[in-house]
Amino acid sequence: MSDAPLYGEAPLHLEPRLDRRPAALLRSAAFLHTLVDALGSPLNVLLPQQIADNAEGFDAVLRRHRLTGRLYFAHKANRSSALVRRLTTTGAGLDAASLGELQHALASGFTADRIMATGPKEPEFLWLAARCGVIVNADGPGELAAAARLVRACGLAPLRVLLRLSEFESSGARMLSRRSRFGTPVKELGGLLDVLERYRDALEPVGVGYHLDTVGLDEKATALEGCLRAADELRIRGFRPFAVDVGGGFGVNYLAHAAQWERYTAELTQAVLGRRAPLSWGGYGYGLRAENGVLRGSLGLYPAHRPVAGPAYLDELLSRPAPGLGRPLGTLLLESLCELYAEPGRALVDQCGITLGRVVEVRDSGCGEPYLVRLAMNARDVSLEEHGVLLDPVPVPRDRGGEPAGGAVGVHLVGNLCLESDLITRRTVFLPALPRPGDLLAFANTAGYCMDFTATRAQQQPEARKVAVWEEGGSWRWRLDEEYWPLDETGEQQA
Amino acid sequence: MRYDSITEAIGNTPLVRIDPAVHGLRHIDLYAKLEMLNPFGSLKDRAAWNMVRPGLAGAAARGETVVELSSGNTAKALALIAGLHGLPFKSVTNRMRIPEVKDLLLLLGAEIEELPGQSECLDPTDTDDPLTRFHQELARPGSSHLHTDQYFNPLNAEAHARGTGPEIIADLDGRAPDWFITCVGTAGSSTGVASALRAHDPSVRVVGLVGQKSDFIPGIRTLDEVQEVGLFDPAVYDTIEGVGADEAVEGMVILLRRCGLLSGPTGGAAYYGAVRHLRPLDEELTERRTAVFIVCDRVESYLGYVRRIRPELLGRPPARNSVATLTEAEVRAAPSVGVEAARAWIATGQPLVVDLRGPFAYGALHIDGSVNIVDELFDELVRGGLPFSRSTPVLLACPVGEQSARYAALLTRMGHPDVRSLAGGIIAWRDAGAPLVRD
CATH class of the missing domain: 2.40.37.10 (Lyase, Ornithine Decarboxylase; Chain A, domain 1)
Known part of the structure; x- marks a missing residue:
């Protein structure tokens, strides 16, 4: 050189x-x-005014694709009351992942029809969710059955549930995804539907969803298409699903200049390889290391400059053709008469x-x-x-x-x-x-x-x-x- | 020329002079080494064959699968060679970014595994890179793989040190070129060719081209990505320069439209980078010099790529019978009918009900008695003329009544006397409680 x-x-x-x-x-x-x-x-x-603007940004994407639906703010991103209370005055909902978050949402003015309970649920969390009738984003058959027993025991109105699915299968090329602790593998959908049938009086499945921890649009496209197919399975069993939940992970663009990010990461690579002065305390490489002069490891950094993030990322996902069905995913949702649910956290508090x-x-x-x-x-x-x-x-x-x-x-x-x-x-x-x-x-x-x-x-x-x-x-x-x-x-x- | 095996046709590719009227260099003869004319279509044929050949007999005996980390030409060549020898082939890749290549690999019988994308909720303790995981899997006891390891295998560079490099010297009448310009992917060809040329004449200058960090050019790595390549040695190159995707396509278009070379974007990047590097040097020269760049592969697989980054290059004027030619006034004036009126009309007038949605959505729920003609097919049909008799009334339905209004306007303009759009679409139909069936 x-x-x-x-x-x-x-x-x-x-x-x-x-x-x-x-x-x-x-x-x-x-x-x-x-x-x-x-x-x-x-x-x-x-x-707090900013969160209302951000919610409007996501709504605009739904409108552009002619879709109806709802954003549920993933509360775990921030414990602030101001943000949650300001959000009540918009059309958005709230994704509560704990008993405390659910209480906070209710106390801040969210009505149950605008709350979704997600994540692992302690009995108290599930009890309050069922009592007040929020949508329960169900992790698996056990949770569905527990919720149904609560509804029956307390004589509650049928509980709206959404099935969180995972391990979607792709055709053609095999797409590997990180293993997740959450959700029910799509090949076990039949078992979930059996539970729903057993508790037809107590549970009302409103739809299916996924939540993938990846920035990769291809994996999400595969999952979204899998959800459309799963919703059809529900219909065949006589249920009337009307929503697909695309989870969160829309990302934030943190940096003003792409060139700075590129230059920084290039220089970090050089520093790890010992070709320039260190850029960090003790020569820390953020996941990168040098082995015999060759770079190994992978950069353990959030991709801080993301030209396509937040609402634009959702737009990109909806515009992308489904890997199997071919048509754009937004079009398929619309044609299948499905609403879109999403749980942005980081992107909604950008x-x-x-x-x-x-x-x-x-x-x-x-x-x-x-x-x-x-x-x-x-x-x-x-x-x-x-x-x-x-x-x-x-x-x-x-x-x-x-x-x-x-x-x-x-x-x-x-x-x-x-x-x-x-x-x-x-x-x-x-x-x-x-x-x-x-x-x-x-x-x-x-x-x-x-x-x-x-x-x-x-x-x-x-x-x-x-x-x-x-x-x-x-x-x-x-x-x-x-x-x-x-x-x-x-x-x-x-x- | 007669061969016993197609692999014998690998190599001995032509070296073609680029017309000076195209590149404008006055003192430098610029030659393209047409690696795209290898039998499997690219430069990678040489490396693939050289890397896999020694292991083939053993792999066949042990029933092994040929494995490579590749999303492009190496995978293509290996898939064909593996098939030729009755072996399965698996390609592992971060992301197949060229869908045509992915489909081609599947057609060739390859298995493709795509590694997961980066985590959105970062776990800083998880710094295992995909490559490490891949190697761990291959090293697991009982693994039955023949891993060609293109990024680290010295046989990759050797294929070019023995083949590509000496061929260039022979075609230049026993002289090495003054400049060799090449894109850096696995670094195998640049390292191999450079060593052959320098052994012949140490004064050869080697220009390596890498992608700009924000851009994607198929087959080329960015400056950071080349650091992960075992064969990459910065000392091979006199200069390393960046090329952008726009520049690669610009170079490609010159090769296509002016030079008769069906080059893909990598060759375009090499041409662009060569001319850009040589132009200021050319102005200082008084005697003749030669330069060689490599045309790596052919253009056909990259039409989608071009459509994405330079759509105007594929631009065509809209067809006459196209919704794109409608004015907003025409669309507003399109005949439409609300759900209740439509139900009455279906009962009495028996219009043909055409559902423009995709077959998946149609299959799930539709208006009883309707026909499914998906919008893209319908669009093709109407380009050729009216697809229905004028005497058949038609009700068009789409999700929200927007698309159906456009087609109702178009069919009206084409002379159909009674075509109507279902106002509010299937969604309004459902919301009004009208029946939808699943046959």
Whole structure:
């Protein structure tokens, strides 16, 4: 290879993609500092209006394909009350994966017809789900039978159930999929239908669905077609299914620039192969390793730049021809008189929140290594690394007048736990200037899984509080998350 | 020429000069090595045959399956060679991105296994790459596979060091070219050809072409992906340059439309990359020089690929009897009939009810007595003229009444006196509680 590197040695940035609302929020430094001064670091800031916009984005895709149906927000992505309460005023529903989430949905104003209970279910969860008549997304025959016995024992109205299927079979080329703990293999559908027949008085199957943990559209296309065929099996047995549930996994595009992501991953490969300076704490390779000069392993990172994500991903899936039946999947759904259900989590809270941390210490490691920047938060408060999402924090300096010193600088962000592994970022992060104690670093777009999914009170460090913020008359207003209702001060519903 | 086996026809491909009026280089003679003329259709025939040949007898005796990680030409060549020797062939692949090749492999009797896509909810502890899993499976006791291992097998490069490279030298009257330009896939051909050419003349300059990271060009790896290839050694190349999918197709179109070469996109990328690299050098030259690039395979499998990234290259004006030619006013004026009126009309006027939905949906539930003519077939039919007698009234039905309105408008324009669209479609029919049957 020639001496000239294909890519230069300039700082490697991964600039977050920011919609109008979060971008405006991050420009409001004084407001953000006031919040953190009052409520402490770390602090999670939520933008409830954004979730309504995102739901509209998904609805637009359904309309484009002439489909009816419903989005169920996968609540597990974020525990915020503000987001859930704001969502009640849209047409969306909620996917509750635990007793607590179901209670939260009911208490936030969701009626049972707009809730789906998913995931593994403890008896109490199933009891409350059946009592209030939400749709039960059933994992298997045991759960169906348990639900039916509850309905009979309590004399409840027939319970709407949706069958979660797995291990769909493809024809032609054999498509391998990761093994899943959840759902019933499609070849055991007959057994499920036997249970439904036994409890015809107690269970009303509304449809079938899948939830695949993959970014691959081909696997999902195979599963969707499998569901259409399964729905037909239900019809043959005399049931009247009307919905196909395509699960979640629509993805988020985290980064502003494809070129930065490509350059970063290319340079990471070079670093792992020892052809450039390390890009991370201790030369961590994010799953990549070198063996005899050849790259091995696979990049364990969320594909942070995804040109087709969220509603566009759903659009792509619906536009894709079914592997067996040939016609576009959206057309097949429509023709088969099926509604579309989906459970976006991460994609529905895209751009809905940021996490703030205060800089406590900036330490020059000497010997030309990156600086260590310690924050009043830890890696579990903003679990970007845990989820493999790499993006640059946005500095929110405390206004002291004067220009920040120096230029772009490489740092490692470390947390407040007395633990070597408490690294908020394992990679070297390039900031536009060296931060100073008291400055804030804002982690953009953390509302999906990176905000409170892993937060703990380890070492009695504070858990982040949440606030909901919105724009009104040219300035920012805020409430504690638990105090937020989609009402204005006079008690009228917010516009 | 007479052969006992088609494998004897592998190699000895032509070296064809590209007309300088096409590439515009004044001092460089540019030659295309037409590997697409190998019997199985590509450059990979050489490597496939060279890798699998030593193991064939043993594999046949032990009843083994030939296995390779390939989604393209290597799989095609191996499938044919395996079939020729009575062995099964299995191709394992991350993603078959060219559906035509996938169908062809199935037609050739190959078994295809596609590895799962990346996890959406990332598990950072799971860093086993598909290759590692694949190798673990092959190494399992009792595994009965002949794995040709194209990314690591030295016999891959050897096929080109002994064949492709010396053929180029012979065809250039015993001289090595001044430049050799090649796309990097398994790195087998570039490594092998480069070693043969350099052994003959160390001053040969080798240009490796890789895909731009965001693009997909069949048969070419991106700069990151080549790092996973055992045969890839950066020292082989004097320069490594990127080529985009658009550029590959642009090069391909020049080879197709100006050079009489039925090249696929990989050959197009090599041509584009060659001319781009050579043009500034050409301007400095005073004496004659030669350059060779490889045309890897043929274009036919990539029509879908071209349709996806450069649809205008396949553009045709819309046919006369086509819904695409309807105006919105014509569609709005299309005769339609609501569910209740339609039921009455079916009972009294006995129109022919045509259901435009797919056969799967039709089979599940439809209006009693209706005929299923799926929209794409219907579209073909009406291009040729009215498919019904004018004396037969027709009720068209689709899911929501949109498509049926378009076809009702078109048939009306074509002179049918009594064609109506079911307003709101089958969905409105169902919602009104009208009967749907399953025969």
